[in-house]
Amino acid sequence: MDPLYLVLRHLTSPVVAITTAAEGRRNGMIANSAQRASLVPSVPRVSVYISKINFSHDLIYRSGLFGMHLLRSDQWDLIWQLGLQSAREVPDKFEGLQVRMGITGCPLLVDVLAALECRVVNAMDTGASTLFLGDVVSVEKGQEGAVMTSEHFRAHMPPDKRAIYETRLAAAQGKLEDMAHDINPARGWPGAQAMP
Numbered sequence: 001m002d003p004l005y006l007v008l009r010h011l012t013s014p015v016v017a018i019t020t021a022a023e024g025r026r027n028g029m030i031a032n033s034a035q036r037a038s039l040v041p042s043v044p045r046v047s048v049y050i051s052k053i054n055f056s057h058d059l060i061y062r063s064g065l066f067g068m069h070l071l072r073s074d075q076w077d078l079i080w081q082l083g084l085q086s087a088r089e090v091p092d093k094f095e096g097l098q099v100r101m102g103i104t105g106c107p108l109l110v111d112v113l114a115a116l117e118c119r120v121v122n123a124m125d126t127g128a129s130t131l132f133l134g135d136v137v138s139v140e141k142g143q144e145g146a147v148m149t150s151e152h153f154r155a156h157m158p159p160d161k162r163a164i165y166e167t168r169l170a171a172a173q174g175k176l177e178d179m180a181h182d183i184n185p186a187r188g189w190p191g192a193q194a195m196p
């Protein structure tokens with residue numbers, strides 16, 4: 001793997017599950033680019049980079065809603081279900097998962113360490129992805145446990161899943177390479193329902 005990419009891996013976040021819904025379609029995916037995005041406790045905010053080629057991307061852009069979930073360090077199956085397949089390949093990625101509706105109408109996962117319900121307040125085009133900034137509008141804590149960090153994920157991923165993960169990552173990186181150069185600074189956050 002590219003040596004610089006390996007250094008940059010130290011800057012990845014815990015492994016979180018992102019959920020969203022728009023126009024009758026709900027979905028979830030996995031991300032390791034989540035950040036606390038506000039230092040002000042009374043204005044809680046988070047951010048996350050979502051690749052433009054992910055099905056979830058356009059759902060978040062349309063609805064302006066996403067759920068961000070901290071996972072326990074044993075929640076491997078959830079990561080495979082949401083992170084190693086796309087909604088373009090399966091009809092309902094939530095099949096078998098307990099899902100509840102948040103106050104905004106965003107679907108949220110029940111069996112997690114913590115669920116943050118977020119409303120997008122700004123977005124930045126990064127070429128290959130969009131950085132969504134969200135106000136946290138509700139928080140619910142679930143069963144206690146250790147957090148699924150990226151370090152834990154990479155160290156303990158079983159070999160068969162590692163092979164799938166690395167193949168899918170390389171394929172996504174190939175598709176995103178040209179897009180990554182093409183940043184449109186004017187493409188900010190027009191508000192929910194407005195696809196660029």
Ligand SMILES: Cc1cc2nc3c(=O)[nH]c(=O)nc-3n(C[C@H](O)[C@H](O)[C@H](O)COP(=O)(O)O)c2cc1C
Pocket residue numbers: 015027028029030031032033034049050051052053054055056057079082083084085086087088093129153165
């Ligand atoms: C550990 C891990 C971390 C990931 N991090 C991100 C990320 O930060 N941003 C992103 O857009 N995709 C990320 N992905 C990839 C998406 O979860 C994956 O492409 C998913 O299949 C997208 O689903 P969708 O097309 O149904 O939206 C990650 C996947 C895994 C397994």
